[in-house]
Amino acid sequence: IMRVIIVEDKVAGGKEACKVFANALANGAKVLGLATGGTPETTYQELVASKLDFSKLVSVNLDEYVGLGADDPQSYNYYMKQHLFNQKPFAKSYLPNGLAEDEAAEIERYNQILAANPVDLQLLGIGENGHIGFNEPGSPLDAKTRKVALTESTIKANARYFEREEDVPRYAYSMGIGSIMQAKEILLEAFGAKKAQAVKALVEGPVDANVPATILQKHPNVTVIVDKQAAALLT
Numbered sequence: 001i002m003r004v005i006i007v008e009d010k011v012a013g014g015k016e017a018c019k020v021f022a023n024a025l026a027n028g029a030k031v032l033g034l035a036t037g038g039t040p041e042t043t044y045q046e047l048v049a050s051k052l053d054f055s056k057l058v059s060v061n062l063d064e065y066v067g068l069g070a071d072d073p074q075s076y077n078y079y080m081k082q083h084l085f086n087q088k089p090f091a092k093s094y095l096p097n098g099l100a101e102d103e104a105a106e107i108e109r110y111n112q113i114l115a116a117n118p119v120d121l122q123l124l125g126i127g128e129n130g131h132i133g134f135n136e137p138g139s140p141l142d143a144k145t146r147k148v149a150l151t152e153s154t155i156k157a158n159a160r161y162f163e164r165e166e167d168v169p170r171y172a173y174s175m176g177i178g179s180i181m182q183a184k185e186i187l188l189e190a191f192g193a194k195k196a197q198a199v200k201a202l203v204e205g206p207v208d209a210n211v212p213a214t215i216l217q218k219h220p221n222v223t224v225i226v227d228k229q230a231a232a233l234l235t
């Protein structure tokens with residue numbers, strides 16, 4: 001079941017998303033799956049300003065760049081501290097460790113964390129090419145956490161956070177699509193005209209591994225929050 005909520009802009013989207021979080025917590029959610037990037041910023045602002053208490057909850061993030069440590073301002077660990085964890089600490093927050101020496105062991109560690117902490121509510125953005133997490137077009141639909149190569153389009157899209165495009169890491173650890181589908185509830189947000197094509201495929205297209213987000217049509221409980229620009233191609 002996919003519920004689509006169309007809002008005026010990303011600020012209104014953040015407020016709607018905050019309601020979804022509040023509802024999940026009221027229903028006993030213990031583990032929140034979190035995302036980074038531009039999209040969830042207004043949501044984190046609302047969560048920080050809210051009365052919601054995460055101090056007894058666990059968070060697990062979708063992904064992290066391979067090669068970047070938690071103190072690197074470009075890392076997703078750092079992003080999460082800046083946008084949420086410093087203001088609203090969780091009992092425990094997990095992200096992949098981009099500096100892990102043994103990559104296979106790091107992937108195994110993360111899969112064990114996910115097995116021990118089943119996600120109640122997973123927040124997602126969507127790439128212009130339909131990726132979720134860093135599961136790029138063609139990714140296996142049943143995968144767990146793995147190391148993935150970023151596509152050229154994702155590297156270009158993420159270059160805005162880096163001084164030079166060459167500085168964008170080429171690899172990331174990402175929860176697989178199979179791991180994402182395990183979440184009891186999913187909240188996907190998309191804001192801006194650049195996401196309109198991906199949103200149309202997500203909501204109206206066939207399930208297609210070349211647009212990874214379309215697999216969410218098979219999930220029992222998905223809320224999609226889009227602003228008017230991202231919803232522009234919906235019929």
Ligand code: F6R
Nearest residue numbers: 035036037038039125126127133
């Ligand atoms: C981030 C993530 C990515 C982003 C997507 C959209 O943790 O997993 O899938 O959600 O690339 O990025 P933004 O929100 O920057 O447009």
